[in-house]
Amino acid sequence: MKLDSRNLTLLTDFYEITMSNGYLEHGYKDTIVYFDMFFRKIPDQGGFAIMAGIEQLIEYLKKLKFTEEDLEFLRQKELFNESFLDYLRNFKFSCDVWAVEEGTPIFPYEPIVTVRGPAIQAQFIETMVLLTVNHQSLIATKANRIARAANGRPVMEFGSRRAQGYDGAVYGARAAFIGGCSGTACTIAERDFSVPALGTMAHSWVQLFDSELEAFKAYATTYPEGCTLLVDTYNVLKSGIPNAIKTFDDVLTPRGYRPKAVRIDSGDITYLSKKARKLLDEAGYEDCKIIASSSLDEYKIRDFLLQGAEIDLFGVGERLITSRSEPVFGGVYKLAAVERDGDIIPKIKLSENPAKITNPGFKQVYRLYEQGTDKAIADVVTLHDEVIDDTLPYEIFDPVHTWKRKTVTNFKAKKLLTQLFNKGICVYESPSIQEIKKRCIEQVSTLWDEVLRFEKPHKYYVDLSESLWDLKRELIVRNKQ
């Protein structure tokens, strides 16, 4: 992984700083607090999301420091006293951080990041925790949908030019790879994040030469091994495919090469791909793949395949790199507890909307897997030191309709929150991106088909342990009085 050379310390909402200054002034500097990041809604009405962005979060936290330039900037705001600026000058990150590992399916209302530490620090990092995890989880989740629609065919991420900013493109390519893409068009994503980068030609290549045939032949001469031709600059069936075949015949075959692919980037992809397949097969190029690209997403891909489109690889651009159908991953970061005299005092945020009431306290998440099938049964949010003993039957229940109960036996329980930082020291080594991608494939395969559906997926159970449920109820009642 390439380290980001920028000083992003002040990429934070200004209120984190006004509050931090206030915490110092009111004696809360060393008060230990607990914050959870969680989300409420899965994008695209999907059945699950994919966790991503942890590697970049770790990088940010590791190098978090205030430069003199940062301090001078803050001084000029004329809001902060010098003792606060001194605190920032000597800032040393000392929080504990837990998170769900990248590539893991995640669900609403469970903590996916938990931060424990001095109030100023845990507060200050809110914006970057959210920004990093929201962005990459959004794109990984979308990529996973698209890859599943492609049903085993490779999907390439092609969207840099429509990304929202530079690292929208670069970290987006990283997250897309984690979620299921096979590679990217974004060159720097390979240099910095080992995401395989590929690319061949644009329409401009074809236009620049005097004819399409000349352009194809020139390309085949330069790249006989990986010869992929873009066949829709003029007319796919009347000109693009015939010229491609002529190029394969005249340039590749005599030199002992086989063509790699043709790419169709416009028009009725299903119809064109079937006709193109036939023409290529008749010419003896059954092994020449067909690549489709043109504002694709999981719905278009599903439809293409349903109608028998002859496509071997998909290039997906703007609808993936911005997650166009839902470009927001709505993770939030909420205070869950405060330590006082060594005790953990759970905190709750109330709301008239029951879905907006937070889960209080310092927590852990267990995922229960069925023995034998290895399928995920439910997640259970517990208090941090609770243990789910998977050698005994365990009763789970719906936290709203509490009469819905089920006793689980013959299961394995696995903790989802892994420690990343211990008193400010990173204790976690990020796996390689290939390992993260592999985890994603393995963990998605633990979900039942019902959860994987695009349309009205089954709602996966995220339950609360009896102790946590009791605590939450008590706090609601007490605060409502």
Next chain:
Amino acid sequence: MKLDSRNLTLLTDFYEITMSNGYLEHGYKDTIVYFDMFFRKIPDQGGFAIMAGIEQLIEYLKKLKFTEEDLEFLRQKELFNESFLDYLRNFKFSCDVWAVEEGTPIFPYEPIVTVRGPAIQAQFIETMVLLTVNHQSLIATKANRIARAANGRPVMEFGSRRAQGYDGAVYGARAAFIGGCSGTACTIAERDFSVPALGTMAHSWVQLFDSELEAFKAYATTYPEGCTLLVDTYNVLKSGIPNAIKTFDDVLTPRGYRPKAVRIDSGDITYLSKKARKLLDEAGYEDCKIIASSSLDEYKIRDFLLQGAEIDLFGVGERLITSRSEPVFGGVYKLAAVERDGDIIPKIKLSENPAKITNPGFKQVYRLYEQGTDKAIADVVTLHDEVIDDTLPYEIFDPVHTWKRKTVTNFKAKKLLTQLFNKGICVYESPSIQEIKKRCIEQVSTLWDEVLRFEKPHKYYVDLSESLWDLKRELIVRNKQ
């Protein structure tokens, strides 16, 4: 402006590099080509978009160079020959670049960036031209819609935590300011781009203290001058506003300060704001502003104001920073001409879809303003050296329904494409962000109300000059044969 320290040279689609290598091999290295960036659809079915991102594009082009690390990375792809890598090692940007200035309203099908230069160079920069201008124009356009809905009330950009990557947040805040926001919550955007950053407190501040009243009083003590209180942690009308008033009475008034504002971040904003206004007025705090934030966009804001909401300032987050309703600005970069023996040979990209046929040749864009009202009448895309003489009547016509004609008299013609680079040397000094913002306000005010409408705005005329129309038609006919 803060310079971006990253080496982003390889933030490019890989096919730009494979094509460049091919151009070198086939003798097109020094062939002078012309590329246009243009877009086809205005986001949100709006009447116009706002140009932004030029300052960052200039920065990228100024420092474009290949490091040895970049070259070594490319070498390992085993696709490129050493003479190409040598070319890149000695790469010196030498293109001419023209663009519409930031803050200017822009319309579909007119060139907004034109690049003239050696094929490899003009091709290579495609991804970054598009990425930078697409992203910032998207956000500036959305911000302008939201600011117009707010009808004179300030709008703050609050979206960092939901942005798509770090510079999704930072450059997004810059673009939002250009488009019409008054400031941002993103601290680093002030340090680096002079976008005023503001912020006060989150729910966590209120939760951390033993009571809401205690939290408010602590805040007012620390920030008596800019005292803004978040009043919806528990219950806006029963607790938040009464506690705020008590804080103003007990902490601010005795010390001679007036409150700044209260912020409502959930619930029925219209209802709550009216009730809150009444309570504040009755308590003698008529000057205390009310701020609303809660997944806002131009439609919600318009509805609030239509129903008489008492809101003085809006904080807009995820729906602005991602342009949620349309997160893609679909700018494309197409070959328009090639020089051969000193002549400009226009190039066209055909399509069965007439809207996808490009405008050929080296071009300029004129905006015609009505004398007296200063309202914009139409844009006319011309050949680059054509002059529209605004002392004479000028006939414009619809490029599709060519019988729709109109003779314009008493007008002023202004060229929209300004030169940024001359043979690789930057000849343009980016205005300050305040000047860009001012241009945006001035130029949007030249549009008729019909074009400003959210619902079914009038389609602003983007016509072709007679010469360009003739050229285009000739090329279509010739290429169709």
